[in-house]
Amino acid sequence: MSPRRSYDQYCSAARALDAVGDRWTLLIVRELLAGPRRYTDLHADLPGVSTDVLASRLKDMEREGLTTRRRLPPPGAAYVYELTARGRELLPVLDALGVWGAGELGERRPTDALRAHWFALPLLRALGEAGAAEGLVEVRLEEGDFHLYAGVPDDGPVYGDGPAPGEPDARLVLDAGTCAALARGKTGLRDAVREGRVEVTGEGTAAKALREG
Numbered sequence: 480m481s482p483r484r485s486y487d488q489y490c491s492a493a494r495a496l497d498a499v500g501d502r503w504t505l506l507i508v509r510e511l512l513a514g515p516r517r518y519t520d521l522h523a524d525l526p527g528v529s530t531d532v533l534a535s536r537l538k539d540m541e542r543e544g545l546t547t548r549r550r551l552p553p554p555g556a557a558y559v560y561e562l563t564a565r566g567r568e569l570l571p572v573l574d575a576l577g578v579w580g581a582g583e584l585g586e587r588r589p590t591d592a593l594r595a596h597w598f599a600l601p602l603l604r605a606l607g608e609a610g611a612a613e614g615l616v617e618v619r620l621e622e623g624d625f626h627l628y629a630g631v632p633d634d635g636p637v638y639g640d641g642p643a644p645g646e647p648d649a650r651l652v653l654d655a656g657t658c659a660a661l662a663r664g665k666t667g668l669r670d671a672v673r674e675g676r677v678e679v680t681g682e683g684t685a686a687k688a689l690r691e692g
Contacts, residue, residue: 498543499569503528503536505576508562508569511546513596514636515559526592540566570637574600581663593655595623599638601662602651603627609668611685614648620655629685648683 484501486493499505503525510516510524522533537560540546545566550558562569577600587593595618606612606629613630626643628635643650657676660666671677672689679689 498545499572501536501539503532504540505569505573507533507536507540508545508566509573509597509600511560511562511566512570512573512599512637513639515549515551515561517557517559521560524594524596545569564634567633574604577601577662578604584659584663587655587659593622595620595655596625596638596640598655598658598662599625599627602658602668603629603637605661605668606685609689611649611668611688614683614685615643615645616685617643617647617650619650619652620658622655647681649679649681649686649689652678652680 485497488494499508506525507521510521518533518537521537522528522530525533528536537546537548541548544563546560546562548558548560550556581601598618598620602616602618603612606616606627611629616627616629618625618627623640624642625638625640626647627638653671653676657666657671661668661671666674666676668677669689672679677689679686
């Protein structure tokens, strides 16, 4: 196991960066906010990371108490990684970092990879600002489907890949450009619904709040 790296500074920000300042660490946290994930799933959704670096980061994160590794019972019989309570405390950190970096999105570059669920945190924020921060929300993009747990309990997943596991309280159909505009604060979710940039269906509280806006 590699030695623990440290800035050796008596400062809370430096101590935090000792744990999460390495490249890829916070993006691994982003992926694990969806719940337990296999190594192969993490590697697939972190384009550009090498297998050696991913394995090293996961070991470091386990050592820092941010993640745990466990074996699924048969018939799965695979190992999965998941966030600890301490790891989940990084959710507001990632959210704030996303807000801070939203202005850097600009136009998507030809070299930019994209996974639909990377818009999960910005859309959760947009739902809250629109007064629709409760319920199960399914999101459909051309790049893929994912679902959000608005008002999620502290120990549950924040989002998940694919369609909602049950009838969602709201279903949103939009494109990546609109998601990026919401992330940058160029438009609000209610405004996007009124302008026809987001199609909303469903009879739950979240759907009604967006349609009534």
